[in-house]
Amino acid sequence: MTATSAVPIGIDWETTLEIVDPRSGQRAIDKRRVQRAEAPRLATLRGRTIAFINNGVASADILQQALKVALAEKYGVADFVEVFKPSRSVAPTAEEWALVHERADAAVTLWGGCGSCSSRSMRDAIELEWNGIPAVTIVHESLVPSAEAMRRMSKMDGYEMVVVPYPAQAQFVWEPELLATVVEEILPKVVARLVDPSVA
Amino acid sequence: MTVSTDLQPHYQVDGYEAFTALAFEKQWSDGLPLVPPTPHVITQFLDSVDLAPDTVIGTVPSRDIEITAEVVAANAVMAGCSVEHMPTVLAAARAHLSPLGNSHCVTATIMGAAQIVILNGPIRTRLGVISGDGAFGPGSRANATIGRALRLIVRNGVGSVPGGADRAGYSNPGRYSFCFGEDEERSSWTPLHVERGFAPDEDVVTVASVTDCYAMFERDGGDPESFLRRLSRLARCRPILPDGYLGENRFVLLVIGQHHRALLERAGWSKADVRAFVYPLLAAPHTHGAGVSCDHGMHPAGDSAACSLDGVEKADNVLIVAAGGDEPPLSWVIYSHMAAAISTPIVSRYEPNVKLVPAY
Numbered sequence: 336m337t338a339t340s341a342v343p344i345g346i347d348w349e350t351t352l353e354i355v356d357p358r359s360g361q362r363a364i365d366k367r368r369v370q371r372a373e374a375p376r377l378a379t380l381r382g383r384t385i386a387f388i389n390n391g392v393a394s395a396d397i398l399q400q401a402l403k404v405a406l407a408e409k410y411g412v413a414d415f416v417e418v419f420k421p422s423r424s425v426a427p428t429a430e431e432w433a434l435v436h437e438r439a440d441a442a443v444t445l446w447g448g449c450g451s452c453s454s455r456s457m458r459d460a461i462e463l464e465w466n467g468i469p470a471v472t473i474v475h476e477s478l479v480p481s482a483e484a485m486r487r488m489s490k491m492d493g494y495e496m497v498v499v500p501y502p503a504q505a506q507f508v509w510e511p512e513l514l515a516t517v518v519e520e521i522l523p524k525v526v527a528r529l530v531d532p533s534v535a
Numbered sequence: 536m537t538v539s540t541d542l543q544p545h546y547q548v549d550g551y552e553a554f555t556a557l558a559f560e561k562q563w564s565d566g567l568p569l570v571p572p573t574p575h576v577i578t579q580f581l582d583s584v585d586l587a588p589d590t591v592i593g594t595v596p597s598r599d600i601e602i603t604a605e606v607v608a609a610n611a612v613m614a615g616c617s618v619e620h621m622p623t624v625l626a627a628a629r630a631h632l633s634p635l636g637n638s639h640c641v642t643a644t645i646m647g648a649a650q651i652v653i654l655n656g657p658i659r660t661r662l663g664v665i666s667g668d669g670a671f672g673p674g675s676r677a678n679a680t681i682g683r684a685l686r687l688i689v690r691n692g693v694g695s696v697p698g699g700a701d702r703a704g705y706s707n708p709g710r711y712s713f714c715f716g717e718d719e720e721r722s723s724w725t726p727l728h729v730e731r732g733f734a735p736d737e738d739v740v741t742v743a744s745v746t747d748c749y750a751m752f753e754r755d756g757g758d759p760e761s762f763l764r765r766l767s768r769l770a771r772c773r774p775i776l777p778d779g780y781l782g783e784n785r786f787v788l789l790v791i792g793q794h795h796r797a798l799l800e801r802a803g804w805s806k807a808d809v810r811a812f813v814y815p816l817l818a819a820p821h822t823h824g825a826g827v828s829c830d831h832g833m834h835p836a837g838d839s840a841a842c843s844l845d846g847v848e849k850a851d852n853v854l855i856v857a858a859g860g861d862e863p864p865l866s867w868v869i870y871s872h873m874a875a876a877i878s879t880p881i882v883s884r885y886e887p888n889v890k891l892v893p894a895y
Contacts, residue, residue, distance in 0.1 A: 350549075352548050352549075352551070352553075352571050353545055354547075354573065355544075355572045355574055355609050356545070356561075356609075357543075357563055357572055357613055357687070358563070359600045359691070359693070360543070361600060363599045363601045367599070420779075421778075421779030422637075422640070422779055422873070424639055424643070424873070425637075425639075426596065450643045450644045450646075451639060451640040451641070451702075454700060455597055478702065480698065481643065484700040485597075485598075488598050488599065488694060
């Protein structure tokens with residue numbers, strides 16, 4: 336083995352070239368033949384169980400807690416399943432998925448506060464949809480392109496997310512006053528993503 | 536061996552200029568010109584490792600992506616590799632795509648993690664890999680193209696294109712290419728790959744996703760203890776991000792330059808001695824109010840005087856590599872980002888079950 340052979344091999348620089356696309360196709364998704372569609376929405380949240388898939392980033396914990404209180408008080412949600420992922424950018428474990436699939440009627444995934452966590456959180460929501468559970472992911476406005484990239488890779492281009500705008504910061508733990516403002520703003524949007532508008 | 540490259544879409548272009556236009560339009564490039572990935576050249580690269588084009592080299596489950604041998608070869612060609620570089624590029628890809636390489640995370644992060652490729656074993660000499668003067672590049676075809684090939688695989692194979700899945704806020708010039716060898720010949724220290732359980736004459740690649748790189752200039756090293764205390768103080772500037780998925784595999788990389796190696800080796804210090812001395816200093820509780828040299832801002836709020844290298848769970852995760860020229864008297868602290876440093880052998884023929892250290 337030597338390091339002296341020339342590259343490119345056999346290329347005539349001025350004549351027609353045949354070029355191979357160097358990008359990966361999404362072969363695995365095609366193999367799985369998943370139903371790439373949203374799950375049916377619920378008629379109501381009252382009496383239902385909501386799962387939270389939490390990546391632990393920045394304000395994720397306090398946002399989850401505040402949403403739980405609001406969903407129970409204002410929309411009559413009966414119970415919650417809470418998954419705290421071991422890492423910000425990985426899927427829940429098989430056991431955690433099983434728990435959610437067994438108990439949850441709908442799900443919220445959060446928090447899109449960094450690059451890889453926002454895209455993985457979007458993916459969590461999409462995989463729930465593929466398994467028949469209506470879901471919504473909450474993303475900071477600065478990370479919307481990341482979530483968009485994931486929904487594009489997942490062939491779910493039109494899939495909607497709930498966006499938290501500035502002045503809330505993606506990477507900070509919010510003060511109580513700001514948290515209350517955020518929850519007030521996004522709660523109706525979260526509910527709207529989980530409930531069938533024609534019924535609601 | 537006859538291989539087909541019909542698995543991937545093909546394009547017909549009228550000459551190199553047209554290819555370059557196509558590559559930029561399709562966002563295949565890191566911004567620099569590429570070598571055209573033609574079926575003929577790709578086939579030669581695949582033949583060199585006896586691989587069928589559809590062999591799956593690794594996956595990114597969060598993205599439903601399988602990276603095939605053909606994609607690895609196409610990106611190695613585009614990066615400017617020679618066919619002799621293909622086994623190394625293949626091994627680097629396998630290391631990065633292994634579970635603890637955490638590919639989705641480290642290639643979508645706002646932190647702009649780069650993938651360092653460290654080479655050990657005789658292959659450094661065969662390929663002309665630089666480990667002394669100019670180790671971090673540019674200047675060597677092997678260093679430049681092997682590191683670039685892995686980054687193009689991240690871009691085109693894994694799908695992390697800046698502005699899309701790649702969310703790097705500043706990114707990092709090390710993301711064009713960051714590959715170097717360990718200077719095994721000019722150091723009495725045990726090479727990294729041997730410390731990790733490989734034979735001295737094995738060719739091994741170690742891939743590490745990293746962010747910050749801090750250099751320490753230290754002309755008058757004094758005694759080993761005082762030099763290492765200062766290096767440890769620098770390393771305590773910031774923590775390693777917490778991550779339950781990686782288990783006890785978060786690491787910090789110390790690249791020790793020739794000047795400082797001479798100081799340590801003259802005094803009889805091995806890598807193990809260095810590690811045993813610095814680890815307690817790195818992992819000590821937050822008690823260093825005085826003499827703290829910087830605060831990265833990643834420490835808890837209100838704790839700016841409490842620098843510590845939180846997140847390296849055991850002394851073995853202080854990785855030490857000998858590299859760099861005689862001058863200046865520099866050593867480097869390089870911080871991992873959400874992935875383990877994965878070592879795997881470089882083999883001339885593909886083997887399905889390959890040794891990975893650490894294993895998942």
